[in-house]
Amino acid sequence: MTATIARPARPNFARRTWMRVRLLKESPIGMVGAFLVAFWVLVAVFAPWIAPHDPNESNMDALIDPTPTAVNWLGTDNQGRDILSRIVWGSRTVLAVAPLAVLIAYTLGCLLGLIAGYYRGWIDQVINRISDIILSFPAIILYIIVIMRLGPSAMNVIMAVVFIATPQIVRIVRGMTLELREQDYVSAAKMRGETAFYIMLTEILPNARGPLIVDACLRMGYTTITIGVLGFLGLGLPPPDPDWGGMVKDTYAMMTIYPHMSLFPAIAISSLVVGFSLLADGIREISLRD
């Protein structure tokens, strides 16, 4: 005999996601963050149509007076290149490298964290030890060593970020797994004879998602800072393609004469990171409420 229990129809996935996104309205701070991030995502997607000039084209006439004009709205840089166009194209670099790096770090970090927390024992010890060693490096030294050894490129920046971020994610996921593996629904799944990987990925991980989403959002911000800092230190992407940190580095020496050259890219990167951080805070605030 099968008894059917009447229950309200569950809205489909797209609708549920949209309902969650709309919750953000309740946090004004989260809305400001979402607006800033959305702004830069749109700029990055539509860069070819928004940018008024070629970002790498030098205009020798502009070198005489690089300050903002009707043609170059934000002025030109030390090589006569249009700053607005470089900022617009630079958003593509950041918004391609940061999500990719965070995604790879999360895939690795969740996998290792789940394994360490679920199986415990020697494999936990090994993963923990290695994480400890990586975490005891000051991050900047690792970045310097990795980039110095492998040379500056987008791929190597991603690798360096993944190398640093993965152990931090492992720690968070492992801690939550240790707690969640004692839950009844995990015992139930074991009793049903589910495989360990099924339990980890469909029972434990989805129930750990709340804090992980907040952390991922914050981490996007920090990764953006890292990409900017590496660019500023001369360890980022090779020239001439625009990246915001590199733009500040190239023009910082001329700060006292032409502050606009450094100021605009500095504002660009700051607003994007502030966006990610406020968005993370908004999501956290709403998830704590219910």
Next chain:
Amino acid sequence: MLAFLGKRFLSLIFTMLAVSALVFAAFEFTPGQVARKVLGPFATQDQVDQLTERMGLNRPVYERYWEWLTNTASGNLGTSTLYKTEVNNIIWDRLGNTLILAAVAFAIIVVASIFFGIAAGMREGSKLDRAISVASIVTTSVPEFASGVFLASIFVIWLGVLPGTSPLESSGQWSIAAQLVLPVSVMVLYDLGYVVRMVRASMVEVMTKPYIRTAILKGLSFRQVILKHALRNAMIAPFTVILLQINYLITGVVVVEAVFAYPGFGRMLLEAALAQDIATVEAASLFAVFVTVTTQIVGDLGYMYLNPRIRFA
């Protein structure tokens, strides 16, 4: 207690060994490149081989690692190819300069984070709390080089009251103290927000405890409740976080020193790395890791002392 200390000390040595091996391996696994780098692209393979042999680079990597390790342990840090002198001759001066910068920044971070964190956390959800929380999110989100640009625009270019670089020479128009203001401000701005949020979270939790209610009900003034009952308890959890900021300072000084041309450890490390000066980078990373791991041990000990409920076996 002694057993705990011994265990942590062993783990310190283990970590340092692992780190030094990693750094060593990262740089020296391909010894042929070192000689190639010294001689340039036009040297013949024969010359490269000769130099490789003369530098002892053709020996197995573990043998060279052991030699480097014993040298380092006896205080010989090798010769810097960038500064053309022994690493020992430069690293200590640079460390001293950085210590001034880091110590001033750290002192301000500790005092200010306790002040703002307590002010925000004593009445959760108040206007003051919201203002401090949002401000701390915003300041931690501005990269150091960007806040360097912002502060320099205001105080150097617009107002002209501070110097834009900090070479730490008092010969010019600016005193050493004036040269320290901007680098310290940039580090404090970036790091403060995070610590403030930690202190605030701890304070919010303490304020819900029964002993706070008791203190209020027995008629103490709000001020006394905060200072006598809440403050000490609210400082236990953030203690480790505050100490861990010493690790951040190591990363922070690399960027801040690059922004303000400050002659410290961080800039030395960056310059050496860009010039592929292996001996200097190795010595600097080893030192940085030593600071990091020691801070962790001190953090654990302090936590134990502050919180009598925790005792490590």
